[in-house]
Amino acid sequence: MLKKSPNELKIEIEGGGHTICNLLQKKLLEEDHVDMAGYDVPHPLASNPVIYVRTEGSVKPEQALRNALEKARDINKEFGKELEKALKEK
Numbered sequence: 770m771l772k773k774s775p776n777e778l779k780i781e782i783e784g785g786g787h788t789i790c791n792l793l794q795k796k797l798l799e800e801d802h803v804d805m806a807g808y809d810v811p812h813p814l815a816s817n818p819v820i821y822v823r824t825e826g827s828v829k830p831e832q833a834l835r836n837a838l839e840k841a842r843d844i845n846k847e848f849g850k851e852l853e854k855a856l857k858e859k
Contacts, residue, residue, distance in 0.1 A: 771819065776823055776826045776829075777824075777830060778823075780820055786810070793806075794807055796840045800833045
């Protein structure tokens with residue numbers, strides 16, 4: 770964890786990349802109480818991505834991140850089911 774306060778969280782995602790970070794950012798921004806969410810990959814060959822979340826205070830940033838992760842998991846499950854269905858049809 771790089772930074773933690775009542776309404777801000779900045780964490781490093783070990784082994785992550787643009788794909789997962791972009792999805793998390795999108796899902797975080799869909800949360801009602803998230804003021805700002807973003808990520809940065811300081812160097813694509815040597816750095817882990819850093820995710821930043823700021824909430825308006827009524828929801829902790831950790832909870833907003835958990836909510837976004839759950840939504841991302843749901844999307845992954847749905848995609849997996851649709852892929853299996855499509856592969857069985859071929």
